[in-house]
Amino acid sequence: MSTRDFTILTDVSMITCIIQRGKADEVVQAAQDAGAQGATIHYGYGSGVRERLGLLGLAVDVEKEVITILVADDQADRIFERIYFAAEMDLPGAGIMYLTKLEKAATYIPPEIKEKVGRAS
Amino acid sequence: MANDGKISFGGYTRELYVHVDKLSYNKMVPPIEYDAQGNEKPYRPASIAAGSGDIYRLLKPYLSVRFNEQFRAVTPLAIYLVLFQLFILRQPIADSSVITAGLVAVIVGLMLFMEGLKVGLMPFGEALGTSLPARAKLMTVVVVVFLLGIGVTFAEPAIGALQIAGSLVNVHQAPYLYFLLTQWSGSLVLSVGVGVGLAAALGTIRSIYGWSLKPLIYMTLVPVLLIAIYMALDAELSKVLGLAFDCGAVTTGPVTVPLVLSLGIGIARAAGRGSDAMSGFGIVTLASLFPIVAVMVLALTLSLSYSPDEIITAATVATTGLGQIPWYESSPGVEIVGGIRAIVPLVIFLLLVMVLLLGERIPHAKIVSFGIFLCVIGMIVFSLGLSYGLSKLGGQSGGVVPAAFTALESVQGSPLYVLSFGLFIAVGFAWILGFGATLAEPALNALGMTVESLTSGSFKKSTLMYAVSLGVACGISLGVAKIIFEIPIAYLLVPGYLIAIGLTYASNEEYVNIAWDSAGVTTGPVTVPLVLAMGLGFGNALGAVEGFGILSMASIGPIIAVLSTGLYIRWKIFKSHAMSDDIAETDGVV
Numbered sequence A: 001m002s003t004r005d006f007t008i009l010t011d012v013s014m015i016t017c018i019i020q021r022g023k024a025d026e027v028v029q030a031a032q033d034a035g036a037q038g039a040t041i042h043y044g045y046g047s048g049v050r051e052r053l054g055l056l057g058l059a060v061d062v063e064k065e066v067i068t069i070l071v072a073d074d075q076a077d078r079i080f081e082r083i084y085f086a087a088e089m090d091l092p093g094a095g096i097m098y099l100t101k102l103e104k105a106a107t108y109i110p111p112e113i114k115e116k117v118g119r120a121s
Numbered sequence B: 001m002a003n004d005g006k007i008s009f010g011g012y013t014r015e016l017y018v019h020v021d022k023l024s025y026n027k028m029v030p031p032i033e034y035d036a037q038g039n040e041k042p043y044r045p046a047s048i049a050a051g052s053g054d055i056y057r058l059l060k061p062y063l064s065v066r067f068n069e070q071f072r073a074v075t076p077l078a079i080y081l082v083l084f085q086l087f088i089l090r091q092p093i094a095d096s097s098v099i100t101a102g103l104v105a106v107i108v109g110l111m112l113f114m115e116g117l118k119v120g121l122m123p124f125g126e127a128l129g130t131s132l133p134a135r136a137k138l139m140t141v142v143v144v145v146f147l148l149g150i151g152v153t154f155a156e157p158a159i160g161a162l163q164i165a166g167s168l169v170n171v172h173q174a175p176y177l178y179f180l181l182t183q184w185s186g187s188l189v190l191s192v193g194v195g196v197g198l199a200a201a202l203g204t205i206r207s208i209y210g211w212s213l214k215p216l217i218y219m220t221l222v223p224v225l226l227i228a229i230y231m232a233l234d235a236e237l238s239k240v241l242g243l244a245f246d247c248g249a250v251t252t253g254p255v256t257v258p259l260v261l262s263l264g265i266g267i268a269r270a271a272g273r274g275s276d277a278m279s280g281f282g283i284v285t286l287a288s289l290f291p292i293v294a295v296m297v298l299a300l301t302l303s304l305s306y307s308p309d310e311i312i313t314a315a316t317v318a319t320t321g322l323g324q325i326p327w328y329e330s331s332p333g334v335e336i337v338g339g340i341r342a343i344v345p346l347v348i349f350l351l352l353v354m355v356l357l358l359g360e361r362i363p364h365a366k367i368v369s370f371g372i373f374l375c376v377i378g379m380i381v382f383s384l385g386l387s388y389g390l391s392k393l394g395g396q397s398g399g400v401v402p403a404a405f406t407a408l409e410s411v412q413g414s415p416l417y418v419l420s421f422g423l424f425i426a427v428g429f430a431w432i433l434g435f436g437a438t439l440a441e442p443a444l445n446a447l448g449m450t451v452e453s454l455t456s457g458s459f460k461k462s463t464l465m466y467a468v469s470l471g472v473a474c475g476i477s478l479g480v481a482k483i484i485f486e487i488p489i490a491y492l493l494v495p496g497y498l499i500a501i502g503l504t505y506a507s508n509e510e511y512v513n514i515a516w517d518s519a520g521v522t523t524g525p526v527t528v529p530l531v532l533a534m535g536l537g538f539g540n541a542l543g544a545v546e547g548f549g550i551l552s553m554a555s556i557g558p559i560i561a562v563l564s565t566g567l568y569i570r571w572k573i574f575k576s577h578a579m580s581d582d583i584a585e586t587d588g589v590v
Helices: A024-033 A054-059 A073-086 A111-120 B009-015 B052-088 B096-135 B138-155 B159-166 B175-181 B185-209 B213-233 B237-251 B256-270 B283-305 B308-320 B331-357 B365-404 B419-439 B442-454 B461-485 B489-506 B509-521 B527-542 B550-583
Strands: A012-020 A040-045 A063-072 A095-102
Touching: A012 A024, A012 A073, A024 A063, A024 A073, A054 B052, A054 B365, A063 A073, A073 A095, B052 B096, B052 B365, B052 B419, B052 B527, B096 B138, B096 B256, B096 B331, B096 B365, B138 B185, B138 B256, B138 B331, B159 B185, B159 B237, B159 B331, B159 B365, B159 B527, B175 B185, B175 B237, B175 B283, B175 B308, B185 B213, B185 B237, B185 B256, B185 B283, B213 B237, B213 B283, B213 B489, B213 B509, B237 B283, B237 B489, B237 B527, B237 B550, B256 B283, B283 B509, B331 B365, B365 B419, B365 B527, B419 B461, B419 B527, B419 B550, B442 B461, B442 B509, B461 B489, B461 B509, B461 B527, B461 B550, B489 B509, B489 B550, B509 B550, B527 B550
Parallel strands: none
Antiparallel strands: A012 A063, A012 A095, A040 A063
């Protein structure tokens, strides 16, 4: 029986960031500049602060983009913070973001990196 | 795991320029409150008062996105007209500051209007579309759709351009046209509205029963062409034909299309035909054909009740007998009254249907009323911009372009070029204007994407956009040529529609839907007033009787272009099939 390689990534965190429609590119760029490798975006709609802003709430889009970014634990706080400012989370109605500790992840890992990292540990 | 991937905590904190506070969410949760009976009160969060800095940061992207959207629609066209006038015709722009202010008003007005439409009127349309078919009988639904069609026509911003156009028509040359655009302008808009209403009602019934569009097109075009031919034979009535066909193009604008479509699609979905992707199409087509019949019938009624001489005497009496013009008939007043009159009846109608017929409350009443307020303000600002900016600029360009090939009193040294080259410049000017304006129309981009997904990629988005733009460009050039050479409009329209009928017969249902609808989307709130004013200015400069008809040529152009492209694509697919069948017995899957 031939064996097949299967590598599991550990020490992974997930940053989920819910922002107004159309701002995702900017946020993903900021996260990538800070070292994030990729991002997944899906669409949704949500409410909360928008309804409490009165007429000003019209400036907040009901349609949202939900960005999911997987990061290494060590980068997590740094990227989390960059996203906070890139997404202008300090504005009412701008959105919400959270960080979740993941148990494991798996994806394509370039062979030379796998070898290098495996030797170092 | 890798040691070199780790960052020391010290280095990490140094990198942070941020002061981090921790706050337990538990402390922010409101206490549970109980009423007198000991039941839990539902939690109602207090409203948030944003600081002035936050308000600025919230509003800035919101406003700039919407401003840029309209800016992109208006500016390239305006720049094109100005550059053409300055460099090719070497004429200064008169009243440039007024025109600039007018164009800014157009941009701001459209921005406010579109936003108001989105938050104030569209929720009504959607709510009606989903709940009306479930609560009311088919007959009631159809009546509501009919009345809505009339209402949206009055609210259509481009309709205002027609009234402005009336002031440019000479009563002695075209009495019926003059009378329709001035004294009877209310009836004119109403008859266009009736046409749109009937089209919306029929379109809705069609989507419920899943009728094919082809027979409906034949059945509508037969009376259109018969009445058109009858009117073309009458010397006085033939001058109204251009207006009648142009009205069809004016109706399908930014209010009618989304509101009527959202209602139509909602009804079709409730009838269980929502899965049919084509059900949304067709209403726009009918809404651009029916008003033509309605306006022609109105013109016939007019010709039966008044003779041309009566109108001319009446008009001369009216102009000489003018004392003081009341405030609501002079410039800012007429736009304010017009803006309110356009929106308020539609809102009242929608409200009555919602409250009386459906017994529903208005959701988010505060935001909806703010949206309606925006609509009214936007409409007023837009109409002001229309009279001082777009129409003025279009009229001016139209008035100067003929100087390229003919002698005009107002232009020194005209004709500027040799006759043949001047004619080429004038027609080329119209061609580029039509091509650019259509390609830039956002609605066309949206239609292109729908079509590409509906035909699973065989009709590419860019193919459609170029076909439509090419059609409009050629149509507008023909329209301009019609004014230059004084070709009766019927000579162009009747063969045009006959070709369209022939192509419709040869094409399959899908392409028929797309092609006939593409004509409707090309005529937006910026293109219509500009082209109308340009045509009228053109006509006036040349001493032509009337400058209408360019828009109608611009709507028949894309129909023929798209249908031909559709046939060509089908022929190509057929040919490639035949070839692959020759090579091997393939499975025949496209």
